Amino acid sequence: MPVNLIPEDDLRMALRPHRVDPIAFEADVRQRLEAAETEREDDLLAGLSPLLKSVAALLPLPFITGCKPTGTEAKLAPAAGSIKLLGYLAFPAISLFLLLGAAVFSIVKIRSIQDGNVSRLDDEQAVSEAVREWWQCHQERAWLVFAVTLTLALIGATWLLFLLYIVSFGLLLCVLASFARRGLGNRRLIAQSCLMALVFLGQIASFSGSGDQEIHFVDQLLICPVFLWGALVLMPFVVGTPRRSDTPVMRIQQRNSVILFFVLVVSLTVWFMNPILWPATPSKIQHYVESFEEAPYSSVSWGHWEIVARWTIESKRNPDLSSARRLLAQEISGEQNPFILGSAFRVGLVRADQIGLLKDYEGWRLDGRRRFLETRPITHLNQMDWVIRASVLRNDLSPGERDFLEKRLHATIEDLSDNSNNVLETALRATQLLELIARPIDRDRYRVRVHHWLRKFHCKTVDRFHIAGGFKPYLAAPVGELETTSYAVELMEIYGVPRDLDLNWVRSFLRPPSIRDSGDRKWIAAVTRDRLNHLPGVTQPTWLTVAYYERSLIAAVVLVGLCIYATVTSPQLKPHSQDSEL
């Protein structure tokens, strides 16, 4: 069957009104080509990818180029929305690294020139003007960046913060590298921008308490010296290039500021790297134990010393305890604090012949004997501890009394399930005392219960400026405590490690402190860490694990490396342009 089709001539006729004049069309195309060629010659950013153009559009170009004429401004318009969004990723780095440095150094430079040679102000003011215009355009976003930076640091999300800056600075670095290939920008400008930002980040890292609520094996205050050393490395690029505009006085001031900054950085580094430069070695720990000549905080000091001293003795380092014995003799001749006596007995300082000097011994023993006849829990085991130990030392306990004492100690452990205070310490003391009276505990009987307590008192969420990962002395405590953590680790030596307890949290809590802890806490942390590392079946974290948990520190190092790379790869100042740059 034949088919009727629309005639082709009709179609041509229908579309004829839309035909264009070929000559005019080609002329328009050629006109566009000429305009594009001209624009390309003038445009610094013509060779950049759309992403880098988007980043460059956010830069104050006169500042980057040191007032070199830039022809056309960067335009965001041709970039697609997703590219623009990616481009905005560089905004934090631009705000922090370039603008902070630009603003501060512009003001300093203008002031110094005002004092000296007024005729050189043009370029400096142009740079300052560029920065000021940039602030006018982007100040809300810039303040937002600073606020986010501070907030992330204060809430402890340093990893996120540094990741953001690494990505951001990586993008900025690509633009700066492209500028460098075109001979724009200079090493001094980039160096001073990076320097200011690193000092700013270093300050944030020093006071923010970053990483306290995360697992870390080294103190996160180390991030501060990393940034400051980065700034110190960049310092020669800023002040090391003498300019004709610099007067001898200015050069002396610059030299003095470098020396001052160097001293400051070294001091802070030594301070913050205290645990690395002066680690708690076994010999130092032994020295601490042997030099225990005073207990400024009475039973607390004795309690701290006892934890360290017991480790030294168990490690068979044979410490000389004469100083501690002298201190104990003073205590025996004086107040006879039951907690101090407990510590002394546990370390083995008290001799059998000294027990007669303990005025409350017979009273406590008689009282205790009455209580032994009951099968009730011992309500203040920590105070009774020394009495039981003294009884064993003097062999005052009959087999019958030992049986009753065993029942009471078991009742004490059973009673802990309903208790919320000093549970871990009491459980440890009861277990140790059962061992002492030759009635060793059936570990399997209490293992599940002790593991439950360990999980219950383990503290992984803390308030600001407290370190997470320790064990709490009582349930309502807001933060873990070093002594209780030590007791918990000793309990784990006896009952094993709970399966779902991440020991890296405990390691993190016991990490060598920089400035927050001082005195004997350093030694307690060290010996507890050693006990933890020697728990049966416990392996050391792998390098990969360490790298993962120390990602903030690594990120800081990478960021510093990027800054140094950006500076080193920037073009050197030419002699004739030295006067015109900032």
Next chain:
Amino acid sequence: MDLTALIDTYRGPLIGLIASWGVPWGDAVEIAQDSFSEAWLRRESCRGDWNEPEVFGRWLRGVALNRYRNWARSRSRRWSRIVPRAPADLEGVAAPADPEPSEYLEALRRAIGRLPARQRQVVLMHYLEETTVNDVAALLSITPKAVEGRLYQARRTLRRLLERDLPALQMGTRLPCP
């Protein structure tokens, strides 16, 4: 190939192609000019030998498509800040007047607009400036046979559409005898 030859080859089909995407004719010409300009400027970035008509045709279509997308995005932004104008102002920028105004041609144009996308595409590309089937095929990266097939389908569809729209008498005077 020089620029003039390329423009002569692809001007008509490119404008037709862009118009087939729903762009008004005036804007389609602008986009086509921009596309020629950009494709020529960045021809070294083209994968393959750009002197080959098929290679340049594919490259030109890609550039035009990007230009069209930018135009579509900017149009949506423009619409948000549109300013009403007097009808007299709009007369100056209206489409060129039809030298032979007729109800049939108007109906045919409307019918072309209602064609399926692929058929409308080849009709506008082929008949706007008498472009060869081979050049249309090069720009679309399809075979000439496929272009011919679509053209045939389009003309048949157009006839059906026009039969519905126009009275039988008018159609009978226009259509050739079988």
